[in-house]
Amino acid sequence: xxxxxxxxxxxxxxxxxxxxxxxxxxxxxxxxxxxxxxxxxxxxxxxxxxxxxxxxxxxxxxxxxxxxxxxxxxxxxxxxxxxxxxxxxxxxxxxxxxxxxxxxxxxxxxxxxxxxxxxxxxxxxxxxxxxxxxxxxxxxxxxxxxxxxxxxxxxxxxxxxxxxxxxxxxxxxxxxxxxxxxxxxxxxxxxxxxxxxxxxxxxxxxxxxxxxxxxxxxxxxxxxxxxxxxxxxxxxxxxxxxxxxxxxxxxxxxxxxxxxxxxxxxxxxxxxxxxxxxxxxxxxxxxxxxxxxxxxxxxxxxxxxxxxxxxxxxxxxxxxxxxxxx
Numbered sequence: 478x479x480x481x482x483x484x485x486x487x488x489x490x491x492x493x494x495x496x497x498x499x500x501x502x503x504x505x506x507x508x509x510x511x512x513x514x515x516x517x518x519x520x521x522x523x524x525x526x527x528x529x530x531x532x533x534x535x536x537x538x539x540x541x542x543x544x545x546x547x548x549x550x551x552x553x554x555x556x557x558x559x560x561x562x563x564x565x566x567x568x569x570x571x572x573x574x575x576x577x578x579x580x581x582x583x584x585x586x587x588x589x590x591x592x593x594x595x596x597x598x599x600x601x602x603x604x605x606x607x608x609x610x611x612x613x614x615x616x617x618x619x620x621x622x623x624x625x626x627x628x629x630x631x632x633x634x635x636x637x638x639x640x641x642x643x644x645x646x647x648x649x650x651x652x653x654x655x656x657x658x659x660x661x662x663x664x665x666x667x668x669x670x671x672x673x674x675x676x677x678x679x680x681x682x683x684x685x686x687x688x689x690x691x692x693x694x695x696x697x698x699x700x701x702x703x704x705x706x707x708x709x710x711x712x713x714x715x716x717x718x719x720x721x722x723x724x725x726x727x728x729x730x731x732x733x734x735x736x737x738x739x740x741x742x743x744x745x746x747x748x749x750x751x752x753x754x755x756x757x758x759x760x761x762x763x764x765x766x767x768x769x770x771x772x773x774x775x776x777x778x779x780x781x782x783x784x785x786x787x788x789x790x791x792x793x794x795x796x797x798x799x800x801x802x803x
Contacts, residue, residue, distance in 0.1 A: 510543060512540060512543055512544060512545040513543055513544050513545065513710065514544075514545045514547065515544060515545070515546055515547070515567040515568065515710070515714065516546075516547045516549060516565065516566050516567050516568070517530065517546050517547070517548055517549065517566065517567070517568045517569065517570070518549045518551060518555070518557040518560055518561065518566040518568070518569035518570065519548055519549060519550050519551045519569075519570055520551050520557065520569075520570040520571065520572065520695050521550070521551045521552075522550045522551065522552065522740075523548070523550050523736055523739045523740040523743070524736055524743065524748060524751060525733045525734075525735075525736045525748040525749070525751045525752040525755075526592070526668075526695065526751060526752075526755055527548070527570075527736070528721075528722070528725045528729075528732055528733060528735055528736065528752055529592070529718055529719070529721040529722030529723075529725055530546070530548065530718055530721060531721070531725075531732075531735040531736055531738070531739065532721035532722070532724055532725035532732060532735060533546070533717045533718050533720065533721030534546055534548070534721075535735055535738060536721070536724070538717040538720050538721050538724075539714070539717045541717070542713040542714070542716070542717045543713065544710075544713060544714060544717065546714070548739065549566065551570075553623075557569035557570070557571055558571060558575060558576075558579050558584075558586065561586055561698065561699070561700060562584060562586065562700065564700075567699065567703060567710075567714075568697060568698065568699045568714060569698050569699075570592065570695045570696065570697060570698070571588075571695075571696050571698045572623075572624055572694060572695070572696070573588075573692060573693045573694075573696055573777050574624045574627055574692075574777075574781060574786060575624070576588060576696055576698060576796055577777065577778060577781055577787060577793070577796055578781065578786060578787050580791065580795055580796040581787040581788075581789045581790075581791055582789065583789075585700060585701035585702065586698055586699065586700050586701065587698065587699065587700075587701055587704060587795070587796060587797060587798055588696040588697065588698050588769065588796060588797040588798070589697050589698070589699055589704070589711060589715055589797075589798060589799075589800075589801050589802075590696070590697040590715055590718070590719065590767035590768070590769070590799075590801070590802060591693045591694075591695070591696050591697065591767060591768075591769050592694065592695035592696070592697065592722075592759055592767075593693060593694035593695050593755070593758050593759055594693060594758065594759065594761050594763075594764075594769075594773075595686050595757075595758040595761060596628065596685065596686060596691075596692040596693065596694045596758070597666040597667045597668060597694060597754075597755060597758055598625060598628055598664060598665075598666060598667075598684075598685055598686075598692070598694075599664070599665060599666070599667050599670055599682045599683065599684050599685075600614075600619065600629070600662050600663070600664055600682070600683040600684075600685075601652070601655065601662065601663055601664075601665055601670050601680040601681070601682055602617075602655070602661060602662045602663075602680060602681050602683075603655065603656075603679070603680065603681075604679050604680070604681055606661055606662075606681070607681075608661065608662060608681055608683070609681050609683070610636075610683065611632050611633065611635075611636035611638055611683060611688065612636060612638055614633065614638055614642075614643055614662065614683075615638055615639070615642040615643060616642055616643070617643055617644070617661035617662055618643075618644040618646060618659070618660050618661050618662070619643055619644065619645050619646070619660065619661065619662040619663070619664070620646055620647070620648030620649075620654060620655070620660040620662070620663040620664060621645060621646075621647065621648055621663075621664045622647060622648045622649075622650065622664065625664040626645060627692070627780065627781070627784060627786065628685040628690050628692055629645065629664065629685075630784055631685070631690050631780050631783075631784070632683075632685045632688055632690050634783070635688060635689075635690065636688065646660070648660065648663055648664065652665070652673060652678075656678075662683075667682075667684075667754050667755075667758075668750055668751035668752075668753075668754040668755055669751075670682065671750050671753075671754045672746075672747050672750045672751070675746065675750060690780075691772075691773050691776040691777060691780075692777055692780075693769070693773065693777070694758075696797075697715065697718065697767070699711060704798070708801075711801055712801045715767070715801045715802065716801070716803070718767075719765075719766050719767040719802070722759065722760075722766050722767070723766055726756055726759070726760055729749075729752045729753055729756055730749060730753075732752070733745075733748045733749040733751070733752035733753070734748060734749070736748050765802060767802055768799055768802050769797055769799055771794070774793050774794075774796065774797060775793060778793040778796075
């Protein structure tokens, strides 16, 4: 009996030694391996809408996957799709209308995840205008920028408001023309509007999402070539990014300030408001963070066809994949 116990103890000890040696070998190997440097093109300038990515960077989630991620801020002068196709970017945060149009033209890029499952777009008006529902938009001047006109036109069509009954004009990235009365209504992201409220302004809001106008925002996109040639890299980057979002939303007040590590001149109050009002649009509670669904893609695709933004019809499933989300 004692011999059996001795033999068993020796086996346990040898097993522990082997495990320890293997761990040290792997740790030494990992420490010796240089980080793989990749580039992520952001959809806009540094702000807390990229908190998940910042968390993954600052808390070593990327590093633990063997990655060093360089963030390139976006601007109206940068086309992230061109950068992605040229290989200057490995990944980029891109809006769905741009992605779908590009894929319809035969370009080989694909969404591998989504940040905003519900688009943050709202149409704001001052209470004195008494604009509370889509039907009230008839006869009004509406300021939009970039692709904000697409959900607006979809909303007007769905609610049987004649497009010719509204005046759609380009807006600046502020609300001066709304306050001055030059605009009756101005588009904006909900976090921007809520921040304006903190400064004493009041608004009536029309949310396209309340009327089942479906659009994602900030798709996580890469090239088909990278997916085919380096699927492990794609999986590592995406899993670390989504883990960054999952972890960061546990304390949004604190983590909304992570962006200050990338641009210390930003307003902490604004960044806090942005993340607070973005949270329910990113983590809806209906499915895993980042996961996309076929129905939403079909609706976005059909909207772009109806507005003749794309003329080459194709299988929309070529534009996205959930294969890297576990």
